[in-house]
Amino acid sequence: MPVAVTVGPMRLHVVDHPLVAHKLSTLRDERTDSPTFRRLTDELVTLLAYEATRDVRTDTVEITTPVAVTRGTRLSYPRPLVVPILRAGLGMLDGMTRLLPTAEVGFLGMVRNEETLEASTYATRMPDDLSGRQIYVLDPMLATGGTLVAAIRMLLERGATDVTAVVLLAAPEGVEVMERELAGRPVTVVTAAVDQRLNEHGYIVPGLGDAGDRLYGTAG
Numbered sequence: 131m132p133v134a135v136t137v138g139p140m141r142l143h144v145v146d147h148p149l150v151a152h153k154l155s156t157l158r159d160e161r162t163d164s165p166t167f168r169r170l171t172d173e174l175v176t177l178l179a180y181e182a183t184r185d186v187r188t189d190t191v192e193i194t195t196p197v198a199v200t201r202g203t204r205l206s207y208p209r210p211l212v213v214p215i216l217r218a219g220l221g222m223l224d225g226m227t228r229l230l231p232t233a234e235v236g237f238l239g240m241v242r243n244e245e246t247l248e249a250s251t252y253a254t255r256m257p258d259d260l261s262g263r264q265i266y267v268l269d270p271m272l273a274t275g276g277t278l279v280a281a282i283r284m285l286l287e288r289g290a291t292d293v294t295a296v297v298l299l300a301a302p303e304g305v306e307v308m309e310r311e312l313a314g315r316p317v318t319v320v321t322a323a324v325d326q327r328l329n330e331h332g333y334i335v336p337g338l339g340d341a342g343d344r345l346y347g348t349a350g
């Protein structure tokens with residue numbers, strides 16, 4: 131069961147489950163190579179997605195089994211939109227769409243300046259009009275919060291009415307920034323853990339290092 135922590139109006143779910151804790155510990159280990167890191171990210175996202183989609187919109191429909199007519203549940207239209215934030219969020223896409231195979235997918239390319247820690251957007255590919263849409267944003271790391279705040283603001287400006295950020299790790303500082311900057315907005319964060327703090331370079335401690343580099347083997 132997730133631990134639901136209410137920080138003002140923003141909902142924060144820390145998924146407290148031994149399988150999540152086990153996989154996350156291996157992910158953190160500096161000896162874990164890129165292929166294993168990618169596989170564990172994929173597996174973790176599927177576990178987080180199960181909790182993140184608890185409020186996915188559904189309709190009641192009539193279905194006919196070989197035995198009887200009954201009532202069933204179907205995902206509502208329009209289907210949810212899943213938005214991975216490139217690069218690292220791309221490593222979470224397959225795990226999410228495994229649970230939501232009919233979801234639409236939009237893309238946001240964002241990068242954080244490693245000196246100023248400010249996020250900038252270099253690519254956007256998604257519908258202009260997101261009126262009434264339910265959206266799942268994927269990014270493994272919520273560090274200063276700059277990237278997710280900018281991404282979610284853009285989605286809300288396009289009309290999204292419900293945004294859930296699925297992250298692997300969050301820093302308390304980033305959670306606070308999101309709470310302040312997105313106060314009163316329909317935003318939920320689902321994470322495998324909230325770590326201790328950020329270091330002087332804006333990295334999560336103990337964290338797992340640079341998620342993009344570890345996924346794609348570009349460190350060093």
Ligand SMILES: O=P(O)(O)OC[C@H]1O[C@H](OP(=O)(O)OP(=O)(O)O)[C@H](O)[C@@H]1O
Pocket residue numbers: 215216217218219240241242243247249269270271272273274275276277278304332340341342343
């Ligand atoms: O909360 P913030 O302080 O904004 O930091 C988090 C962002 O930093 C990382 O991306 P990065 O800029 O390294 O890009 P990459 O995914 O291409 O490696 C990470 O994937 C987040 O998008």
Ligand SMILES: O=c1cc[nH]c(=O)[nH]1
Pocket residue numbers: 271273332333334335337338339340341342
């Ligand atoms: O710890 C961190 C912080 C930002 N981005 C990462 O990939 N890792």
Ligand SMILES: [Mg+2]
Pocket residue numbers: 218340341342343
């Ligand atoms: Mg990176």
